[in-house]
């Protein structure tokens with residue numbers, strides 16, 4: 001899988017072609033060929049570990065480029081191994097990483113990356129962290145202003161602080177008295193936010209009641225990276241965009257018992273001027289029509305009595321009264337410090353160890369046949385199991401395999 005490519009030079013960073021690299025002297029670097037392109041991950045070791053940088057060599061043009069990198073980047077590591085999966089993503093297994101931080105995917109031609117390439121008109125790759133099991137879908141909670149979305153979400157977060165994490169949106173509206181930057185919203189300005197949207201940093205964005213609001217990819221990833229189930233409080237336009245995106249979510253629409261109740265709640269909250277209240281109420285009519293009729297939402301709840309609505313929300317989310325089981329998904333059991341290389345065949349990746357005494361080692365197989373999700377967000381559906389090296393032969397599991405070494 002290694003091929004010759006000319007010298008790469010970018011911003012003063014100088015690197016020889018992949019074929020000439022010596023991983024011992026230059027630090028860990030892998031090359032992976034995907035069609036006409038060669039993806040080089042990692043670079044010379046600067047003493048603090050490889051930063052898993054990415055460069056691309058296009059064989060058809062003979063040119064190197066540094067792609068736009070989306071998603072949350074993995075922390076530096078001492079080394080890594082790489083193997084191409086499905087011709088659209090590279091599995092990166094980090095060495096010396098914590099168990100829940102060792103499996104990453106660099107998407108190079110996934111549907112999300114292809115979409116972003118069209119939008120950004122440049123070479124794009126996207127990082128997505130791998131998690132064991134299916135995880136739970138992020139939850140979109142939508143409904144007209146004043147219906148009680150924030151109140152219900154606060155109750156949920158207070159009762160289940162280890163289970164749920166709030167996706168902190170960006171907005172150009174001014175903060176209310178008790179609102180904190182980075183907690184309730186990332187308060188920003190129109191120019192900065194529009195630039196970030198153009199650069200593909202947002203999962204969705206919409207003009208709502210005269211201001212710009214949006215969910216950044218990072219906001220969702222920050223929650224999923226902490227092992228919690230992500231909650232998004234967004235308007236109906238945002239819910240529609242998220243549904244059209246590749247993020248697989250559960251969506252819930254909250255209705256008021258009546259338009260009059262909605263008006264009373266909005267006024268009683270006392271956070272908006274009369275003009276803003278009028279605007280929000282005008283928009284509520286259309287939002288209620290769309291929310292109830294379009295089949296956009298998986299569930300519709302009426303927030304009449306708060307406690308009843310909250311209990312119904314908990315039922316939808318599969319929570320029983322006393323549980324706060326964290327949905328932490330990790331790669332516990334997989335020892336990330338000593339493996340040397342990966343071998344892939346039939347959607348199964350065998351992790352080879354750098355050890356002479358296999359007697360004392362268990363081998364692990366990473367089953368990637370049921371991957372779900374991916375950038376923007378985590379790649380779920382990984383399954384890991386141990387095999388006894390004496391009972392199974394590598395050929396038996398993997399057949400004639402291909403191998404990529406660090």
Ligand SMILES: Nc1ncnc2c1ncn2[C@@H]1O[C@H](COP(=O)(O)OP(=O)(O)OP(=O)(O)O)[C@@H](O)[C@H]1O
Pocket residue numbers: 143144145146147148149150151152265266268269303304305306307
């Ligand atoms: N079931 C309910 N009965 C009566 N009042 C309620 C109920 N639910 C919420 N409220 C009150 O209604 C007001 C609006 O609620 P909240 O701020 O949670 O709405 P929201 O949907 O998050 O609004 P926005 O979209 O503008 O952020 C608050 O003062 C809240 O205390």
Ligand SMILES: Nc1nc2c(ncn2[C@@H]2O[C@H](COP(=O)(O)O)[C@@H](O)[C@H]2O)c(=O)[nH]1
Pocket residue numbers: 142143144145149169170173204205206208209213214215233234235236237238239
């Ligand atoms: N499309 C999006 N809508 C959002 C986002 N964050 C909040 N919202 C919605 O805006 C209104 C008004 O909120 P307020 O805090 O000013 O009262 C409300 O319906 C929210 O659900 C977002 O990121 N994207």
